[in-house]
Amino acid sequence: MSLLIDARTLHTKGNLIGMVKRMTIASIKGIVKRYKDQIALDYVDLDIHEGEVLGLLGPNGAGKTTLIQCLMGIIPFDKGAIHLFGEEGAVFNHVNKKKMGLVTQEITVFEELTAKENLEFFAGVYGLKGEEKKQRVKEALEFVGLSSKAKQSPNKFSGGMKRRLNIACALTHRPKLLIMDEPTVGIDPQSRNHILDAVRKLKEQGTTILYTTHYMEEVQSIATRVVIVDQGQVISEGTVDELIKNIQHEEKIFIDVNDVSTIPIERLQGLEGVKQVQVSGSVVQIISNAGAGNLDRALSIVKETSGVVGIQAEKPNLEDVFLTLTGKQLRDGEDDPS
Amino acid sequence: MRELATIRFIGIRMSRDFITMLLLLVVPIILITVFSIILGEVEGHTGTPIRDETVVLLVLGFQLFGGAITMNYVHQDLFAERKDRLLSLPMNTRLYGFTIMLAGIVYSIVLGMILIAYTTIVFDVNWGNFIWALLVITLMSSLSSIVCLVFTFSVKNFKIAERLSEVYGVGMILLAGMFFPMPDNALINTFNDYVNPLMLAYSSIDQVRDGGLSDGFLYAVLLSVIIIIAFGLLLLTGRRRMP
Numbered sequence: 085m086s087l088l089i090d091a092r093t094l095h096t097k098g099n100l101i102g103m104v105k106r107m108t109i110a111s112i113k114g115i116v117k118r119y120k121d122q123i124a125l126d127y128v129d130l131d132i133h134e135g136e137v138l139g140l141l142g143p144n145g146a147g148k149t150t151l152i153q154c155l156m157g158i159i160p161f162d163k164g165a166i167h168l169f170g171e172e173g174a175v176f177n178h179v180n181k182k183k184m185g186l187v188t189q190e191i192t193v194f195e196e197l198t199a200k201e202n203l204e205f206f207a208g209v210y211g212l213k214g215e216e217k218k219q220r221v222k223e224a225l226e227f228v229g230l231s232s233k234a235k236q237s238p239n240k241f242s243g244g245m246k247r248r249l250n251i252a253c254a255l256t257h258r259p260k261l262l263i264m265d266e267p268t269v270g271i272d273p274q275s276r277n278h279i280l281d282a283v284r285k286l287k288e289q290g291t292t293i294l295y296t297t298h299y300m301e302e303v304q305s306i307a308t309r310v311v312i313v314d315q316g317q318v319i320s321e322g323t324v325d326e327l328i329k330n331i332q333h334e335e336k337i338f339i340d341v342n343d344v345s346t347i348p349i350e351r352l353q354g355l356e357g358v359k360q361v362q363v364s365g366s367v368v369q370i371i372s373n374a375g376a377g378n379l380d381r382a383l384s385i386v387k388e389t390s391g392v393v394g395i396q397a398e399k400p401n402l403e404d405v406f407l408t409l410t411g412k413q414l415r416d417g418e419d420d421p422s
Numbered sequence: 423m424r425e426l427a428t429i430r431f432i433g434i435r436m437s438r439d440f441i442t443m444l445l446l447l448v449v450p451i452i453l454i455t456v457f458s459i460i461l462g463e464v465e466g467h468t469g470t471p472i473r474d475e476t477v478v479l480l481v482l483g484f485q486l487f488g489g490a491i492t493m494n495y496v497h498q499d500l501f502a503e504r505k506d507r508l509l510s511l512p513m514n515t516r517l518y519g520f521t522i523m524l525a526g527i528v529y530s531i532v533l534g535m536i537l538i539a540y541t542t543i544v545f546d547v548n549w550g551n552f553i554w555a556l557l558v559i560t561l562m563s564s565l566s567s568i569v570c571l572v573f574t575f576s577v578k579n580f581k582i583a584e585r586l587s588e589v590y591g592v593g594m595i596l597l598a599g600m601f602f603p604m605p606d607n608a609l610i611n612t613f614n615d616y617v618n619p620l621m622l623a624y625s626s627i628d629q630v631r632d633g634g635l636s637d638g639f640l641y642a643v644l645l646s647v648i649i650i651i652a653f654g655l656l657l658l659t660g661r662r663r664m665p
């Protein structure tokens with residue numbers, strides 16, 4: 085874990101310097117979206133800066149897709165305003181839509197068309213013609229590694245190949261702003277790495293990317309900035325390092341015990357500086373202010389009632405940022421994607 | 423006009439839609455073949471071979487269902503799984519929906535032409551004037567797509583819209599008395615004479631076949647009036663529901 089974070093630190097700092105004074109490509113101000121009795125977006129503010137890969141991290145149902153639907157003018161919203169490419173007024177016009185590309189969360193390619201025909205459809209709608217269209221379709225196929233499958237129909241594709249075609253459909257017109265809604269859900273690690281590499285390449289080419297996911301590993305590996313959403317609200321934002329630093333004043337203690345049922349959770353919670361105590365399997369997890377010296381105290385309390393099998397203290401990651409901010413896990417019971 | 427240009431891809435999609443092809447082309451071919459063999463050369467009381475009557479009615483009857491593909495594609499692309507993607511594109515979604523409708527109409531016309539060719543070549547069915555038959559098929563195909571879209575736009579649940587479109591097709595066929603004779607009821611008779619598109623289309627082809635050009639023309643005009651009314655409903659319901 086610590087290795088990963090160190091590598092990220094270097095990566096992010098490089099990008100940060102380049103990011104200064106870049107234009108705001110999209111600006112979301114105080115958006116509210118209600119569905120009957122439910123609030124899907126609750127006064128969301130969000131700026132997307134030119135050239136960044138903005139990771140929008142949040143659990144299922146947080147409002148990520150809804151936010152994207154508002155941003156692309158797909159659904160109306162109840163309150164707030166959206167500005168695109170620094171313009172005021174009518175934003176969801178064809179000129180602006182041509183500068184944007186949407187990779188939908190669902191796979192929305194045409195099953196009856198070949199991979200190439202799918203790309204030709206979208207390239208055509210974006211106004212590309214003739215030789216240029218041909219070239220862009222070819223490039224997009226190469227970019228996602230589907231050149232050899234150009235003439236095949238996606239219903240013969242694996243999940244990962246479909247996802248890659250789904251992405252390619254949003255690339256032929258070379259959007260300034262590419263919006264990717266959970267582009268790696270449910271695919272094999274190889275396709276996943278291919279997609280993450282593709283995102284890095286697009287960024288190098290100057291594409292601004294809004295990347296939503298509920299996998300924090302993805303955000304840690306590609307995002308230059310992160311916005312964490314939960315229950316329709318932005319709960320934190322910053323670079324990965326900034327977010328972690330904000331909760332660095334905490335430490336996490338794991339104690340693996342023989343008999344979890346005997347542990348006096350309330351006493352642990354009552355210790356000075358302890359913020360949260362959770363039990364998962366046979367492990368008692370304690371989040372506490374850094375430097376509170378709770379490791380010793382917690383251990384002795386646990387030892388009174390149960391044998392200790394193992395003990396570990398860990399540096400925080402984005403998962404912990406989320407846990408600290410919301411009191412819940414980013415992914416509940418879902419398997420690690422990699 | 424980029425929207426209209428997508429008709430090429432919509433057409434390709436439809437042509438590879440094997441289930442629809444099975445239902446709207448293979449099934450009628452089988453039915454026509456069976457009926458033609460059973461009916462042979464028997465002449466009806468009007469002098470027209472019963473086979474000619476039945477086969478023409480069958481082909482026209484299947485046109486009642488041609489709009490299924492239109493409503494399906496409009497639903498998929500603009501109301502269901504592909505909605506977000508297509509709404510994110512720089513195009514007018516209403517014009518795109520209209521393009522799907524055009525493609526669906528052409529698709530059904532092509533199937534109708536294949537059936538006309540098959541029945542003429544294999545069973546020597548007399549369609550009268552081919553151009554006229556084609557025109558009537560075009561009217562039927564247009565009406566079916568329009569009616570199916572009206573259903574799509576006027577009920578929230580697409581499954582129900584699909585059922586309604588089937589009720590429309592089967593209902594007209596039943597009222598036309600194709601499966602069993604309808605009771606001699608004034609209301610039903612009037613409906614068949616002036617409203618039932620299947621009967622209007624059949625009468626139009628039948629009249630022209632027997633040299634009654636002006637009557638044949640009149641039936642086509644009646645059918646067109648129904649199309650215009652349905653199109654008005656389409657604009658009304660579409661304005662409300664189209665994204």
Ligand SMILES: Nc1ncnc2c1ncn2[C@@H]1O[C@H](COP(=O)(O)OP(=O)(O)O)[C@@H](O)[C@H]1O
Nearest residue numbers: 119123124142143144145146147148149150151
């Ligand atoms: N069309 C809709 N009708 C009613 N509720 C909706 C609709 N779309 C989304 N929601 C609700 O809004 C919330 C946010 O959903 P969504 O934006 O899809 O979350 P995410 O993409 O982060 O998983 C969820 O609670 C979801 O149930």
Ligand SMILES: [Mg+2]
Nearest residue numbers: 148149150189
């Ligand atoms: Mg989502």
